[in-house]
Amino acid sequence: MxxxxxxxxxxxxxxxxxxxxxxxxSWYYCDRIALAAYGAQPVSQAKAPQLHQMVQNLCYRAWLPMPAIYIVPSRSPNAFAIGRDPEHAAVAVTEGIIDLLPPDELEAVIAHELSHINNRDTxxxxxxxxxxxxxxxxxxxxxxxxxxxxxxxxxxxxxxxxxxxxxxxxxxxxxxxx
Known part of the structure; x- marks a missing residue:
């Protein structure tokens, strides 16, 4: 134009x-845009202690800062990581994937998502x-x-x-x- x-x-x-x-x-605000588009809600450690512990352990082993954790109110099994760098990152999982996968498989999915943060894929x-x-x-x-x-x-x-x-x-x- x-x-x-x-x-x-x-x-x-x-x-x-x-x-x-x-x-x-878009890159700078990608986390806010994607999380809002999916209706993701931040989840506290008190509300999802196992999920927080899982992400915290994976971050410790990968030398990554702890990202914000969100739950997407959807029955569809899915997960994604978003953020412009490791210090401004978030991991979101749907209710469907939490209900569907056993803890070790959910941990593998979250590890994959953390690799996107580590590689700065956005x-x-x-x-x-x-x-x-x-x-x-x-x-x-x-x-x-x-x-x-x-x-x-x-x-x-x-x-x-x-x-x-x-x-x-x-x-x-x-x-x-x-």
């Missing part, structure tokens, strides 16, 4: 900067989204400004192929073993 409204290279750069700011804002996703957005924008500009790119008379097959390849978005893969 900024390319068309402002025009030229300056508009394109402003668009990429706005996309980066949006992604950084930061990786924010950076990847910003880069993917910039590449997608450049591919679209290449399509529209290449010979035959915007005409119905003849599309440039090479530009179509480059647009397709550059605009593909894949989830980042971690190379670190848990």
């Amino acid at each position: 900024s390319y068309w409204l402002i025009g030229g290279t300056a508009g394109a750069l402003i668009g990429v900067a706005l996309a980066a700011l949006t992604n950084i804002g 930061l990786t996703q924010a950076v990847a989204a910003t880069i993917a957005g910039a590449i997608s924008f450049l591919a679209q500009m290449a399509f529209w400004f290449a010979p035959g790119g915007g005409d119905d008379d003849g599309l440039n097959p090479l530009v179509l192929l480059l647009t397709f390849l550059a605009s593909r978005r894949e989830a980042p893969r971690s190379t670190r073993a848990w």
